[in-house]
Amino acid sequence: MLVSLVAGIVAAVCYGVASVMQAVAARAASARAEGQTGVDPGLLGRLLRQGPFLVSLLLDLAGFVAQLVALHRLPLFAVQAMVAANLAVIAVLDAIVFRATPSARERLAVLGVVAGVGLLGSSAGAEGADHASTAFKVGVIVVTAVVGGCGLAAARLPGPRSRALLLGTVAGLGYGLIGIAARVLTGFTHLSLFTDPALYGLVAAAVVAFVFYTTALEGGSVTVVTGAVVLAETLPPAVIGVLFLGDTTRHGLAPVAAVGFVLAVVSALLLAHFGEGEGRHEHVPKHAGGRDGGAAKAASGAPRPPGRHARNRNAGP
Numbered sequence: 473m474l475v476s477l478v479a480g481i482v483a484a485v486c487y488g489v490a491s492v493m494q495a496v497a498a499r500a501a502s503a504r505a506e507g508q509t510g511v512d513p514g515l516l517g518r519l520l521r522q523g524p525f526l527v528s529l530l531l532d533l534a535g536f537v538a539q540l541v542a543l544h545r546l547p548l549f550a551v552q553a554m555v556a557a558n559l560a561v562i563a564v565l566d567a568i569v570f571r572a573t574p575s576a577r578e579r580l581a582v583l584g585v586v587a588g589v590g591l592l593g594s595s596a597g598a599e600g601a602d603h604a605s606t607a608f609k610v611g612v613i614v615v616t617a618v619v620g621g622c623g624l625a626a627a628r629l630p631g632p633r634s635r636a637l638l639l640g641t642v643a644g645l646g647y648g649l650i651g652i653a654a655r656v657l658t659g660f661t662h663l664s665l666f667t668d669p670a671l672y673g674l675v676a677a678a679v680v681a682f683v684f685y686t687t688a689l690e691g692g693s694v695t696v697v698t699g700a701v702v703l704a705e706t707l708p709p710a711v712i713g714v715l716f717l718g719d720t721t722r723h724g725l726a727p728v729a730a731v732g733f734v735l736a737v738v739s740a741l742l743l744a745h746f747g748e749g750e751g752r753h754e755h756v757p758k759h760a761g762g763r764d765g766g767a768a769k770a771a772s773g774a775p776r777p778p779g780r781h782a783r784n785r786n787a788g789p
Contacts, residue, residue: 476545477593479538480554486535488561493528515686536650543655547720548713549729550596552651552706553589553736559702559743560585577742584739591732595725604656604670604717612653612673616680619645623684633696639688640697644704646681650674651709655717698744706737 497519519525535555542551560582566572574582619642626638653674658664665671688697710733713719721729 473545476542479541480546480551480593481589483535483538483542483551484554484558485561486531486538487555488558488565490528490531490535491558491562492565493524493531497522497525497528516683519686536654539651540654540657543651546596548651548655548717549706549710549719549733550592552648552709553592553733555647555651556702556706556740557585557589557736559698559740563743581739581742584735585743588732588734588736588739591728592736593732595721595729595732597720597722603658606669608716609653609656609669609673612649612656613669613676616646616649616673616676619649620676620680620684623680623687627684627687636688636696637700639684640700641704643681643685643688644701645708646677646679646684647701647705648709649677650681651705652712653677655713699741702737702740702744706733 539551539555542554563574563578563582567574623639623642626635626642629635629638653670656670657674658668658670685697685701
């Protein structure tokens with residue numbers, strides 16, 4: 473159990489650091505014209521030509537491996553809340569790397585995330601069912617396809633706020649489906665892994681989450697996008713884990729787990745809200761450059777979009 477708790481924290485740290493590195497990359501690589509809608513097929517290629525973005529993908533991979541380790545012993549509701557807690561990591565990195573001074577409310581929100589994760593860790597029981605049915609795993613693939621179709625439709629909406637909200641929700645559902653698919657993987661030997669439908673559901677969900685979150689990063693309110701992602705990646709998997717996968721808390725500690733879950737998620741949402749609303753200037757040190765012009769934009773006060781849950785201290789997209 474201790475190894476899984478540590479792995480969950482490592483996953484949050486990896487995702488948080490990756491988010492800071494991706495924060496400038498998506499906006500710097502954007503070639504979207506004013507008012508343009510839809511998914512930009514060339515965005516991924518431009519991102520992959522940026523060194524920091526490639527490093528961030530390796531960190532995301534390391535975070536995912538740590539998430540798998542955490543899911544081996546902990547229920548979905550605990551792991552997904554820990555992953556959402558990477559906003560607290562970003563807040564700390566923001567203060568160190570960009571020399572921003574967090575407000576008292578932000579410090580309280582970070583403490584809320586830490587306290588919430590602590591409550592979840594102390595109250596979480598072992599994971600539930602070791603094996604999910606084939607029908608359940610195929611269902612993950614079908615739901616992922618439906619979510620992807622909804623994302624394509626959302627990307628064509630004309631209203632930037634509603635588009636950002638729905639794209640963030642689609643990306644969050646994709647991240648949630650990654651957690652669900654990883655939770656029901658039955659083995660990692662070559663034969664069992666490649667014949668497991670959960671693997672293909674996981675890959676499909678990763679594509680959906682990446683494409684539509686990256687699209688959301690090109691514009692839209694940080695608060696709207698981040699809030700949608702946090703809620704969509706934590707609440708549905710938590711419910712599915714309890715209802716269908718047998719996830720439980722330790723005996724008599726269900727209220728503690730509920731308080732910890734709510735505290736961690738709400739504090740993460742507040743971090744996103746405070747980060748956008750205060751409009752403080754970011755000071756980017758010289759070593760934060762080398763991002764194809766993105767760091768220069770951040771240093772000059774231009775808005776910096778989120779990576780996976782990254783925050784922006786400048787209001788608006």
